[in-house]
Amino acid sequence: MSMIGNYLSLPDKELRAILSGGESILDFEERSPENTLDIDKSWQAILYLLCDDIADGEPPMGYVVPMMEENAIESEQDFMAFYLTAAQVQEANDYLEALTEEEILEKYDFEAMKEDEVYPIWDDDEADAFFEYIHPYLLDLREFYKNAADKNHSVIFYVM
Helix, strand or coil, X not given: CCCCEEEEEECHHHHHHHHCCCCCHHHHHHHXXXXXXXXXXXXXXHHXXXXXXXXXXXXXXXXXXXXXXXXXCCCCCCCEEEEXXXXXXXXXXXXXXXXXXXXHHHHXXXXXXXXXXXXXXXXXXXXXXXXXXXXXXXXXXXXXXXXXXXXXXXXEEEEC
16 A cells, blocks of 8 residues: 655635535645645655654654644545644744755664664665655655745645
8 A cells, every 4th residue: 555645735714624524635636736745655754854753743843744643634534634724834834944955964864764664665775765765855845835835825734
């Protein structure tokens, strides 16, 4: 089973409709593909890179791949979903804009990721190749959050 990380940037009104059960995440994604981002299977590795953990990362870095229990979305769907308010999106954006390449490289600890069985690392993966896999997605997230913050949007992150 693939576990692909997906993001939606949406106005607060749409987020409220989804949280109340009146709107489907997948229906919104279909109507607004320009407000989506697919980060493939890199989501847990990026969360670990930023937070040294695979869930419940501390804000603001934990907002980049938001998997905080208090922000979970109850869903009939067969996937995990979490949301961020527009204010939390701004915090994530500010964090990502300030994060330098040197800090990213300093944070990258492939051996710790391997030891903690971070998804999607396999036994035969190599540190440089894995970094080359996740790094472009981190840069895509930087751009995604900038666009969402500029629009004063909320964000939904879900894994399918």
